[in-house]
Amino acid sequence: MNDNSRKQRVIIYQLVVRYFSNTNTTNKPWGTIVENGCGKFNEINDTALGALKDQGYTHIWFTGVLEHATLTDNSKFGISPDQIVKGRAGSPYAIKDYYDVDPDLAENVPNRLNEFADLIRRTHNAGLKAIIDFVPNHVARTYQSDMKPNGIRDLGDDDDTRKAFLPNNNFYYLPNSSFTTPKDYKPLGNSEFLLKNSSYTETPAKVSGNDVFSPSPSISDWFETVKLNYGVDYQNGGKTHFHPIPDTWKKMKAILLYWIDLGVDGFRCDMAEMVPVAFWSWAIGNIKKDHPEVDFLAEIYNPQAYRDYIHNGKFDYLYDKVELYDTVRNIIQNNASTDDITPVWQGQEGIEDHMLRFLENHDEQRIASSYFAGDAWKGIPMMALISFMHRGPVMVYYGQEVGEPGSGVPGYSDDDGRTTIFDYWGVPEHIKWVNRRQYDGGQLSGDQKELFDRYGQILRLCNSNPAIQKGSFYDLHFYNRNDQYQGYSNKVFAFLRYHKSTCLLIIINFSTSHENADIRIPEDAWKLMGITGPNAGLLTDEKEEIISRSSATDPGAGSQMHFALSPLSYEIIQITLV
Secondary structure, eight states, X not given: OOGGGOSSOOEEEEEXXXXXXXXXXXXXTTOOHHHHOOOOGGGSOHHHHHHHHHHTOSXXXXXXXXXXXXXXXXXXXXXXXXXXXXXXXOOXXXXXXXXXXXXXXXXXXXXXXXXXXXXXXHHHHTTOEEEEEEOOSEXXXXXXXXXXXXXXXXXXXXXXXXXXXXXXXXXXXXXTOOOOOOTTOOTTSSSOOSSSOOOOOOSSEEOBTTTBOSXXXXXXXXXXXEEBOSSEEGGGTTEEOOSSOOHHHHHHHHHHHHHHHTTOOEEEETTGGGSOHHHHHHHHHHHXXXXXXXXXXXXXXXXXXXXXXXXXXXXXXXXXXXXXXXXXXXXXXXXXXXXXXXXXXXXXXXTGGGEEEESOOTTSOOTTSTTTTSOGGGHHHHHHHHHHSSSSOEEEETTGGGTOOOOSOOSSSOSSSSOOSSSOOOOHHHHHHHTTTTOSOTTOOHHHHHHHHHHHXXXXXXXXXXXXXXXXXXXXXXXXXXXXXXXXXXXXEEEEEEETXXXXXXXXXXXXXXEEEEEOOOHHHHHHHTOOSTTEEEEETTTTEEEEHXXXXXXXXXXXXXXXXXXXXXXXXXEEEO
16 A cells, blocks of 8 residues: 555554463463463453553554464364474574464464454454464464464475475475574473473474574574575575465465455564565555555564565565664663664665664663663654654553563573573563553553553544654754854754644654753745745744744744753644744
């Protein structure tokens, strides 16, 4: 879909289903699902979804939906056991069955797909859209689909395992070798295995998910996964075999269509740049012919590839991690200044509305953790910047808006400022918002409630104010940082957003101290906004005074607009005709 045709900006709430509704606070390291609890599909009820809608979200990314390898024994439900797993609960990105959902997330395991379908219906009834993960690059070593539709051949069923590479093999093989687990692999923190049958054999060995062509991957590799073959012969210079269409391409397209038929509105595509652009062009292009409304979001970390994945790969949105995320993080950690923001948007000019801006997700450290900012309120200026700068999508990770620090040692995950995705666990500060599944923040402190409300104010503005929703952007930073002028520091970033008769001056203070900002608006900006009359001016809501356009542009002494900014704050000033 053409982004300009959207009535709303995409505002995504990422929640990990395993943790979102779990109110168990036992948090025993390496604890079982019984000991530490687990969220369920049916616990994400109308009240929860309504609360998220009211906060300003348009899309919910239900993370960890697909069935993945786990050390929890579900054999009584006809689900085969696993041994090569990271953590007791297992990584949501070691997919065991593309056509099934995680049994942990169901109240009634045999009815799990219906419970998921009910969640999708509730999501739509709340006026929200549903996104799930699509993990195209790798699968669990024990991948086997028990739920695939009739007529579907499973991955690897028709592979010639004697060959290292064939265009129509689904996997890469290492002939005359057997897979061995890393010598220091301890699945439960020691040498025990939960399951009685702890032996795992794989002959010939398959290539590990992070492109490790060795039968003995290291503990730091994605050793619990195997790489899928999209027709690229990596061991022969990356030669491609895309004609005729490789079998893996057809299987993966069928999987996407399966979930679309169940009502899924979009896919966050894991490690999309590890899969050839040609596949995405073919798959997304074909799917959008019949389903133009379905969104595809790429996890990608190579800025040189951004335009290729948008224009040729046909992705709607891409992660903006290594550019804007890293920049604002460095600013708040005093390792960079606001001077570094302008080069980011300049480098993304023309694709900025395709970039998904975020401050947290399941891979990144929590703002409130000592590894990031150590203070949840430092997220406010960063959130204002990523939300107000352009028209692209914005995302919040569950718990971010109440200052969850991601502390503790759950088991496989260390105490590193991230909330685990490998273990059964409760998320303490988020649980206070869940409040016995009333989803009303009843257990939050006053400070947390204020933080939550501040996030809501920012997110709702993304679609309630036309200048922020769909207006143009004009950077005032470089102009005001010119050496000729003083009184505008590199802790402040100012810009304009304007659409038709609505024009805003937005000033953000990243400093933990008060800052004074003397700001001028160049004549070129007034012209672009269509404000050319002699009576054009700035109306400040708080001061209830008019600052004339001439005083905002005249470089003479004392003619600049002066603003006193509170620490970690943002100001929005309406520009009007008077």
